Amino acid sequence: MKKQEILSEYYKQLKIENYSEQTVKSYYCTLKLFLDWIAKSRLDKINDIAIKDYLYYCKIVRKYSYSSM
Numbered sequence: 001m002k003k004q005e006i007l008s009e010y011y012k013q014l015k016i017e018n019y020s021e022q023t024v025k026s027y028y029c030t031l032k033l034f035l036d037w038i039a040k041s042r043l044d045k046i047n048d049i050a051i052k053d054y055l056y057y058c059k060i061v062r063k064y065s066y067s068s069m
Contacts, residue, residue: 003035 001009010031014024034054043050058064 003039006035007032 007028011024011028014027019027037054037057038046038050041050041053055069058069059066
């Protein structure tokens with residue numbers, strides 16, 4: 001599945017689940033950042049290690065708070 005297809009399906013699912021517009025926007029942007037990171041990292045598959053690396057990136061490089069992560 002291509003990035004735009006994933007984002008589109010995710011958006012639809014969030015709307016079906018009746019999330020607020022602000023929550024939809026926040027979750028959508030968060031997924032987009034994750035997909036961008038995957039593309040930059042040139043990963044062929046996502047596993048526990050990749051997710052841990054992404055969370056580390058968010059904490060150290062992006063300086064996200066624990067609650068944001």
